[in-house]
Each structure stands twice: as structure tokens, then as C-alpha cells.
Amino acid sequence: xxxxxxxxxxxxxxxxxxxxxxxxxxxxxxxxxxxxxxxxxxxxxxxxxxxxxxxxxxxxxxxxxxxxxxxxxxxxxxxxxxxxxxxxxxxxxxxxxxxxxxxxxxxxxxxxxxxxxxxxxxxxxxxxxxxxxxxxxxxxxxxxxxxxxxxxxxxxxxxxxxxxxxxxxxxxxxxxxxxxxxxxxxxxxxxxxxxxxxxxxxxxxxxxxxxxxxxxxxxxxxxxxxxxxxxxxxxxxxxxxxxxxxxxxxxxxxxxxxxxxxxxxxxxxxxxxxxxxxxxxxxxxxxxxxxxxxxxxxxxxxxxxxxxxxxxxxxxxxxxxxxxxxxxxxxxxxxxxxxxxxxxxxxxxxxxxxxx
Amino acid sequence: xxxxxxxxxxxxxxxxxxxxxxxxxxxxxxxxxxxxxxxxxxxxxxxxxxxxxxxxxxxxxxxxxxxxxxxxxxxxxxxxxxxxxxxxxxxxxxxxxxxxxxxxxxxxxxxxxxxxxxxxxxxxxxxxxxxxxxxxxxxxxxxxxxxxxxxxxxxxxxxxxxxxxxxxxxxxxxxxxxxxxxxxxxxxxxxxxxxxxxxxxxxxxxxxxxxxxxxxxxxxxxxxxxxxxxxxxxxxxxxxxxxxxxxxxxxxxxxxxxxxxxxxxxxxxxxxxxxxxxxxxxxxxxxxxxxxxxxxxxxxxxxxxxxxxxxxxxxxxxxxxxxxxxxxxxxxxxxxxxxxxxxxxxxxxxxxxxxxxxxxxxxxxxxxxxxxxxxxxxxxxxxxxxxxxxxxxxxxxxxxxxxxxxxxxxxxxxxxxxxxxxxxxxxxxxxxxxxxxxxxxxxxxxxxxxxxxxxxxxxxxxxxxxxxxxxxxxxxxxxxxxxxxxxxxxxxxxxxxxxxxxxxxxxxxxxxxxxxxxxxxxxxxxxxxxxxxxxxxxxxxx
Numbered sequence: 001x002x003x004x005x006x007x008x009x010x011x012x013x014x015x016x017x018x019x020x021x022x023x024x025x026x027x028x029x030x031x032x033x034x035x036x037x038x039x040x041x042x043x044x045x046x047x048x049x050x051x052x053x054x055x056x057x058x059x060x061x062x063x064x065x066x067x068x069x070x071x072x073x074x075x076x077x078x079x080x081x082x083x084x085x086x087x088x089x090x091x092x093x094x095x096x097x098x099x100x101x102x103x104x105x106x107x108x109x110x111x112x113x114x115x116x117x118x119x120x121x122x123x124x125x126x127x128x129x130x131x132x133x134x135x136x137x138x139x140x141x142x143x144x145x146x147x148x149x150x151x152x153x154x155x156x157x158x159x160x161x162x163x164x165x166x167x168x169x170x171x172x173x174x175x176x177x178x179x180x181x182x183x184x185x186x187x188x189x190x191x192x193x194x195x196x197x198x199x200x201x202x203x204x205x206x207x208x209x210x211x212x213x214x215x216x217x218x219x220x221x222x223x224x225x226x227x228x229x230x231x232x233x234x235x236x237x238x239x240x241x242x243x244x245x246x247x248x249x250x251x252x253x254x255x256x257x258x259x260x261x262x263x264x265x266x267x268x269x270x271x272x273x274x275x276x277x278x279x280x281x282x283x284x285x286x287x288x289x290x291x292x293x294x295x296x297x298x299x300x301x302x303x304x305x306x307x308x309x310x311x312x313x314x315x316x317x318x319x320x321x322x323x324x325x326x327x328x329x330x331x332x333x334x335x336x337x338x339x340x341x342x343x344x345x346x347x348x349x350x351x352x353x354x355x356x
Numbered sequence: 357x358x359x360x361x362x363x364x365x366x367x368x369x370x371x372x373x374x375x376x377x378x379x380x381x382x383x384x385x386x387x388x389x390x391x392x393x394x395x396x397x398x399x400x401x402x403x404x405x406x407x408x409x410x411x412x413x414x415x416x417x418x419x420x421x422x423x424x425x426x427x428x429x430x431x432x433x434x435x436x437x438x439x440x441x442x443x444x445x446x447x448x449x450x451x452x453x454x455x456x457x458x459x460x461x462x463x464x465x466x467x468x469x470x471x472x473x474x475x476x477x478x479x480x481x482x483x484x485x486x487x488x489x490x491x492x493x494x495x496x497x498x499x500x501x502x503x504x505x506x507x508x509x510x511x512x513x514x515x516x517x518x519x520x521x522x523x524x525x526x527x528x529x530x531x532x533x534x535x536x537x538x539x540x541x542x543x544x545x546x547x548x549x550x551x552x553x554x555x556x557x558x559x560x561x562x563x564x565x566x567x568x569x570x571x572x573x574x575x576x577x578x579x580x581x582x583x584x585x586x587x588x589x590x591x592x593x594x595x596x597x598x599x600x601x602x603x604x605x606x607x608x609x610x611x612x613x614x615x616x617x618x619x620x621x622x623x624x625x626x627x628x629x630x631x632x633x634x635x636x637x638x639x640x641x642x643x644x645x646x647x648x649x650x651x652x653x654x655x656x657x658x659x660x661x662x663x664x665x666x667x668x669x670x671x672x673x674x675x676x677x678x679x680x681x682x683x684x685x686x687x688x689x690x691x692x693x694x695x696x697x698x699x700x701x702x703x704x705x706x707x708x709x710x711x712x713x714x715x716x717x718x719x720x721x722x723x724x725x726x727x728x729x730x731x732x733x734x735x736x737x738x739x740x741x742x743x744x745x746x747x748x749x750x751x752x753x754x755x756x757x758x759x760x761x762x763x764x765x766x767x768x769x770x771x772x773x774x775x776x777x778x779x780x781x782x783x784x785x786x787x788x789x790x791x792x793x794x795x796x797x798x799x800x801x802x803x804x805x806x807x808x809x810x811x812x813x814x815x816x817x818x819x820x821x822x823x824x825x826x827x828x829x830x831x832x833x834x835x836x837x838x839x840x841x842x843x844x845x846x847x848x849x850x851x852x853x854x855x856x857x858x859x860x861x862x863x864x865x866x867x868x869x870x871x872x873x874x875x876x877x878x879x880x881x882x883x884x885x886x887x888x889x890x891x892x893x894x895x896x897x898x
Contacts, residue, residue, distance in 0.1 A: 060750075060754060060757075061754070062685070062750075062751055062754050064685040064688050064689060064751070065682070065684055065685050065688065078688050079688075080687075080688060080692055081633070081636065081637045081691050081692050082633040082634070082636075082688055082689065082690070082691030082692065082744075083634070083637075102747065103633070103688060103689045103691065103744060103747050104689065104747055104750060104751060104754075173769065176766070176767075176768070177766070177768065177776055177782070178783065188736075188764060189766055190764050190765060190766060272741050272767065272769070276765065276766070276767060277746065277749075277750055277765055277767055278750050278753060278754070278765055290611075290613075291611075291612070291613055291632055291634050291743060292634045293613075294613075294634075294635070295634055295635075
């Protein structure tokens, strides 16, 4: 007997994605932070425009001995004692908007924008790697069970046993010197793909374990039996039958992974084993600005604020996405917390909020 | 850490109280206690046979004594070589080929065992067994080269008599720097049978006023007074002071600003590391003369270029790099602590004559680069992660990119930097940053280990430019056999010019270091030896 239409399942006739979009639209906070994230991405993507047309310098161009004219006065970008220029805002037509980054006299604003590109790239690319690897491993482990599950799960347990930051540092230090050789593929030690692969790799167990649990559960459903009865092979069952049912979970994990991976990148870069100089990321900027935190605090606070806003926006939007895609998870939360069902649930247009 | 048993403690304390001996810890409240200090990174090694950094030498200056040492004094006085475990300076005979010394009678290690003349032989042999970066200094001893290859049969050129303490060292030829080399930490005497492996985590027994009581590589180490020093060794080794503190605890604090904060807050009493340039102006104005002092060790900072491989096998490319480097920018990167220099020999070293063959000229640099038109423009630039050397590396990478190279920067942890770039198996050793502080006050020290072809080694290689010019190698070898005089100094100046014409390096300056102590330490008493750095025996409370 089909379930009664309710907040979780929506009105009869509406598809699950349409329902999810409706729920997400009602969540103004999540949408607001989603918009903030889009702004941050746009800010970072606009780096070459700002660099070429406003700051007239690149992210790695040094200006140690140069002077800029501010209100008719020639000021040194770096003084004789190595102190960098503070923020000029628009005093020099946008040049050194946030000042110079340190003794090399690079434009802090330009580096902040380019650093955002790097941090976002590392966050997205590593989250994509994590998602693909974790999903494949979870599908194989959950579908085949038995020895396959044991081998995959115990291997993931070994990786899980190491603290993620320590494991990443160990890999980062090792690969920073000799680079990485995988068959014909060679990555030099300074390549941006080194931190991407490290972060993407070490986060796999954190995503694969819960997805595997969901596969184990879905594996017992009738639609799997039906597909097998119709002659579907294991790969078809895994990638055509099971994978679409995991989509909402995977999407939510993906967004949350972006935030986690950006934080991990910032940690590793701060410690000198993530993104390698002269490339810049918000983590490396915090690392280099930290030395001047008393005399030029903006060098640390600006990239720190960008990381905070990005991670916050992705997390809040990811939470909203989870609520929209899997409202049952929220119902379970309500039941677990002893809250009357539906009290926390946002009413969904069309009468979906009539109660569970 | 060694402790006195209760039965022994009572009479010793009673004797101290009765006699008021300084060595027992009661000189007007200024003796005894614990000195706390910090390093930004753990020294390369806490093993005298292996360490080749000033950090390591500072750490072991008062622990492992050679037959000779350098006077515990600041400035030029600290460059004077004086007897340590030997009774006197060596007697040099046989046309400069035989060095004879006599070990003090009655010396002991901190474990109570006697120091024997044959321990010197074993210590030199250990240098070769552990592939010490300093072993090259002793290859001129008869039989040493063969021993370096076979590691067997001993070094026949060293004759040691345990009964008389007489040590006779025969060289293959005269060597004008050998007395200096006997004063290097590499020649510190360790007990025979000391394992031929890195002992940084388990330091061997000491002969100096302090022993390393505990070592935790990467984290820190601590010293205690050598229990045999006060009653035995100090009476024989009169040139080495006894020190004022009973214990010294050194911790590794990676962030230099944190190191400064800890000294300001009296959490640590001294930082070995030079203060970061960001806080230097503040410290100068607030503490200069009371807690802060600028020191001027003899050193040169430079970028090396691998002459063996393209593109730096072309002298025009190397000269172009020299023209492209702007020392004025690097002076700012080093926050005014660096003085521009453009030659091999630093100011203060015998033979120094000011030289600048490549005044900054980017147009000329680009012209030379175009003339050379190197086919391989993909290069790797190496630097360590300590500020501002990392920024100097970034600056250098930027200059090379502007010149036309596709330059990638590799920044290596300072703890491992020397090991990585000195290992020939490390790929892409094209060019990079380095500095060199004197091993001893002799110009040979800036040519033989850094530029002579014979110094190119598979590991611990300091001839990073892999310079091997037979004609100049011969000149270095010849000058090394002669005692240093004005004629030799002129020849070293010419050698400096000859090398700079070949431009294996792009030297850019000599740097200062700093002494920063808390308000409890008497800054005036702190000695900064030009070779070994801070002398731990000189620290005392106000």
C-alpha cells in the first residue's frame, strides 16, 4: 500500500527533484548562504580582471623596491626594515587595495583573489576525487559483501586509523620533494595536484563508510531483486539501480566535503605541506601573514575571513540541501530529539506540510 | 639525567656549604639553576661527526671537545685557536707534514671512563664510517683515503700512544689549514667503540663542561653538568669555561615570533634563532644593549647554479643571473639585516678584497640570456622554509622567470634542506639558495669545500654548483699547503675574482644574526663566537 502524501513524500505526481527544489526554495537561510558562495566564486574568478585592469600586477610579481603614489606622496611598497605597505583601498586607483603581502611587496588583494581560485579548485577537485572513489568502493563493498567488503572496509579502516591531518602532512612532506609517479603520469613536487590528490585520498573513508551502509540497506530492497530477476548484471545493478538512489546522499556529502577539504588545504598550506610557493591559496596567505600578525593583521584576517565565509556558506547550503533532498533524515532527527514530528519541518507549498 | 645517591649527597652538600665552592652552585646566587632556550628547528644532527650547521655547532661547542678549540670569546679573539684536550698547540715538523700533540693526562668522559689517545684515532675513523660531511678535512692524513673506501684496517697516518697520550698525525703533504681543522667539531674525541651511526637521539658521553642528558629529535634536548668536569677535566682544559647554569633545556619552537614572545614573557631565557625581521625594529628600540644585540658572523648568502647541467653549464647564463639579482631588494627582504656582497669571500675573512663584477643590470642580464639562448629553460629553484630565506627563494624564482626561465620553486623543511640538496640522487638540482658560515677563519674554507672539484660528493655535498675547474682546483690545493701570509691572501683574492668570472654562484650578501635574551640574563656576558655562535658557558643571571 503506498504511503500517504506528507511533508516527506510530497503530493502525488510531483517528482523527487522538483519536491527537493521546492523545499530548498523555502529555506531562505540556505539560499542566502548559497548566494554568498556564488559571490565568493565570482570574486575569485574575477581575479585576472582585477589584476589586469585595476591592480596592474600579477599574483607573484614582486615590488620590493617600488614606490606608489598615494595622494601626491610617493610611498615605498616595502620600507628599509622590510615592513609592507598597509591597505590603500582606492588611494592608488585600486593598486595595493589591501596593501602589500610582506617583504616581497606583492599585491595582497590580487593574491587574495587568486588564492581563492586555488582554494576553491583544491576544495572542489579533491571533493570530486573523494566522491568518485568513495562511491565506487562503497558500491562494490555493499553490493558484493563477503570478502570484497572485508578487504575494502578493512583497507579503509587502516586509512581511517591515521589522524587525517598527520597522514596528510606525512604524504605532503614526502611528495613535496620527489613528486608523484603513477605509471606514465608524473606530478612534480610543486604541482597543485599533489595536495588535491592527498586531500581527496585521505578523505575517502569518511565518505565511503556511510554510503556503504546505505548500499547494504538498499541491496535488500525489492527493486534490486526485480532487476536481478530480469537478468541485470552486478555492474548494471550497482550503477543503474543503486547509484540513483544514493544521489541525494552523495550530493550532500559532496558539498560538505568541499568545505572540509578547503579547511584541510588551509591547514596543510599553513604548515607548508599543501599548496607550494609561489602559488597562493588562502592557507598559504595565512601562513605567510601570520609572522606579521601584530604589525599587519589584515594579511592574516583577510584570507581567514574568506575561508570562514566560504566554509560557512558551503556548510549551511549543504545542510539545506540535505534537508531538501532527504527530509526523512530530519524526521529521524526530530524523533531522536523527542520533538513532535513536523514541528521543525518547514511547511512546503502545496500542502506538503500537513504532517507525517 | 645523572643523580647523586642520598648517601653521597649529604657529605657533598655539607662540603659545599662549608667551602662555598662555585662549582657546587653557590656563587652569589648567579650560579646554578636552569637556562632555557629555544631553536626554530632541531639541529641537523646532535652528533659531532655529522653536524655541519651553526645550530649544531652551537649546541655541541661546550659538550664535545676536540684536541684544539677556538677561544671562548667574541669577534676576532674568538678566531684564535687554543688547546682543548691537547696540552698545547701541535708541534709541526717534517716540512709541515707531521703534527704532534699530547693528550692531557687524567681526562675523563662524562660516563667516568678515561679519555685515551687512541680515541682520537677512532673518532677520525668514525667520520669516514658514518660518511661525515667533514671527513674531507681529514683525507690528507696518510691512509685516510684508503680507509674511506674500505672502512677497514685503520688509518696508519695517526699514531696514538695511550700510555703517554702522544698523538702523531702524518699528512700526505703539508696542509696550512690542518691546525684549524683539528679545532673543528668533527675532530671531537669520542670513546673508541662509539657506534658508527647517527647518535642524535642517543648522544655519546661528553668531555666538555656539559653533557647532553636527553635528546628528542624534532622537539628539543637538555644538558646537565658533566659530572667529571668540575673535579677532573676543568683543571686540565683551562681554555674552556665551566659555565654558570647547572642545566640547560632547549626546546624547538617552530614559529620565530612565538620564540620572541616567549623570551619577552620570560618563558624562555634565550632564543638561538635570529629574530624575525617583522619584530626586529621593535626589539632594537626597546631592548638594544640590554636584552638585544646584533652579531656579525662571517658568512656569505648566495644562489648556486649547477654548472654540470644545462642551462647553467653556460657561463653566459650564469653571468646573466648575476646581473639580474638585485641585492638592494634582498637587503629589504632581509629587513636591513643583510649587507650586499657580490663575491665568494665575505668581509672579515683574510684575503677579502671588495669585488663586484656584476652590478645589477636587468637589460644586460636579458641580453646575455638571449645570446646564450639556452635550450633547456625548465629549472627547479630550491630553498628552505625559514623566513626570510624562503622569500629570498621566491624572489630568485621571480627573477629567473623574468629572465626567461620556466622556474619552479621547491621549498624544503629547514631540518632536511642540507640533506636533500646535498644528495646527488635528488632530482632537478638546478639552482637554489644557500648560505655558508665559516668553519674556521681561513679563506680556504670558502673554496675547498664549496668550489673544489674534489669536494663533489654523492651525499653531504656542499659544492652545490658542482664546480670543477682543474686549474683552480690546483690553486686551491697549493694554497692549502702554505701557511697563510699576505702573499697567500693576495692569491686568495685573485682566486675569488677567478671564480666570480665563472659565476658558479650569484652571491648577494652577508647576514647578521641576533642575540635576544630575557631580562634575567646578563647580555654583556653572552659570548658570540664567530665560528660556533652563542657560547652556552657564557650565559649567566644578572
